[in-house]
Amino acid sequence: MTDQAKDPRIVLSALARSRPVLELGTLDLLFLAALHLRADGAALASFDEEKLAEVFEQVSALLEPRAERLRRRATHTLQRLRDQKLLARVDGAGLLRAAEFSLTRLAASIVESFLEDEALTRENLTLLTGSLRVSLAEILTRAQAAQAPEAWHTGIEGPLRVTISELVNGIERRQRSLDLEQQAFQVQIARLLESDWFGAVDQCLELLESTSRTLAELNEILLRDAHELSSLLQDIQEVAVAASAEGAEGAVQRVMEQVDRISAWGAARQRAWSEYYQYVHRYLCDVVRLDPSRALIERLREQLSQHTTRPFALAVAAAPAPRLLREIEPFKDDKPKVTRPRAERERAPTTSDAPDPHAIVEELVQGALARGSRGLCEVTQQVSAETATELQFVTAGRVAQVVARLARTTHDRDRQWVSVNDDLVIEEWQIANGGPRD
């Protein structure tokens, strides 16, 4: 499977598009299990229709002895299982002859999960890790000799993906079985005590001891062998990196992760079981052995129910926390005082020394008139020469106003427009007597 294909989003999207549904009743599951066991026992690769019907009748007789029309029900069940891809037709003959069916991988997995699986033991773990070690050593030898990409694919990557993964999966599957077994032990210990109380102590201790011993042994094997397996895998990975065999490198990486997971399992389970072991051990010593007649629970129940009428209270120490007195520091009023502003926010207008443009213009006009200017155009030219270019238009109006106020002006009926400069044209006035107004 490529990395892209392993992306959970892509896988889930594809799964969502295909809309898979599994609807299995007890009869269906029993039928599948019966087929699986029959195939295992008789080494059958497939079942013809007659055999399927026969197995169905046996299962149906077990579950519903009075059921009728078994053939018809078998046909419906077969169709339902085929629709859910739990049974597959394998003969490929179509209409030519009667069909043959076998369980699909999905059906086999479902059945195996229901059937009791072999739990991890010292023997099978040693066997499995030994096989792993031998296989990895062979793969390492092949990797060191591999030249062509084809050799890498068939000699290293393929075995890593199939043989090694199967062996590691075998260990993991047995680990899960052992987990289930431990859970069952915990339930069993509780039930033993519930039913026999003091008489169950020895049995409980035996269960605890045996499981602890098993876990300790398994963890020891895992610690020792996982180190060797990791070392071999690392060697293969180094050779794969040197040969730029990316496929093999990825396969090694996945197996390394699986091996890490397996060794982590051992330590985690031993730790968890150790806690449980200690707890149960204390319980057996402190509670069961000290109260063999199991009267304490009843007496305590009675005490609790009557607490309101005969109350009592346990005493416990309650020393105050150590009081650490701080150093006394004189108060420093560093913060600015909060006061209302007293100053007036509005300020009185003040006189500024900015030049008055009107006064300037008037002064300049007076000067021009005093110099004997004869017309408005001449006065404006003299004043404009003293002012900025962008103010000439405004200044021309002010000049006309001041001239009209200070001098007597005359003009012809048809007033002439004359140019003051390139940018400004004004109406010409004649200044009478050539001087200021008296």
Next chain:
Amino acid sequence: MTDTRYLALGDVVADELFPDVDLALRRGRHIDREDPLWYSFLSDAQAHLEAFYRRFGCELMHPADGYFYLLPTSDRLGRRHLSVPEMLVGQALTLLYLDPATLQHGGVIKRTDALSHLAAVMGGDALTRTFNPKRKRLDERVAQETVRSKFSEALRRLATLGFVELLEAESLRLRAGLLRFAEPVRGRGSPAEALERLVARGELVLGDGADISEDDGEQEQEPEAEDALEPELPPQDLSDFDDFGETPSLDAAPSLDAKASFEPAPEFDALPEFEPLPEFEPEDEE
């Protein structure tokens, strides 16, 4: 004494674990094997520490069930008695601790299991009345809410005392110290005799812990929502929990006074210098 790693009390006190263990014990914590470092420290230093704490008017107890705690035999160090909710919840948890079904999960139970067990043993109505002692007329919803909140508070306090360990996801782990709640009924004699013996040893007192605790004069903080729903109900007088974390009045009172005299009161000197804001002016005028 020579078989331990501590030859003298000085060695015990010099151990880096001592301050934490000492503070925990003085605050009423029960230390069992679930605290392996502390427990082994106490086991090793037990002989030295027993004499040490006796000088403070306390006994370092180490029952056969495998836990340590400090039992005050005088008023030197300060002590308190568990409140009614703490006692009830503690006994219910002890029942669960003794129940073989709890073994299956290594002593881990759900909070709801503990409450339902308590209600099953005491009866729902009796539990509600016990947890709402001052109410004459009970609103079912409010009363049940009070039971739940007092139950949670009791659990929290029992956890600080080392009787249980609060885990995530509403779970808790029952610990060996809970067996203290079963002491009155452990012997073969009558519970009354056992109670007398325990009272004489200072292990417990008869009556409600809340009534006889040393700082029970504080008013219960009634939830606002409850007030709104039941305005006709009289306010609760005393809280079952208000004593928690408070300084017992025995030796602490002088230090409180002393602290008050040390406290500078800068704000009173500083106040006249402040210019009152408009909204404060009427108060100043008064």
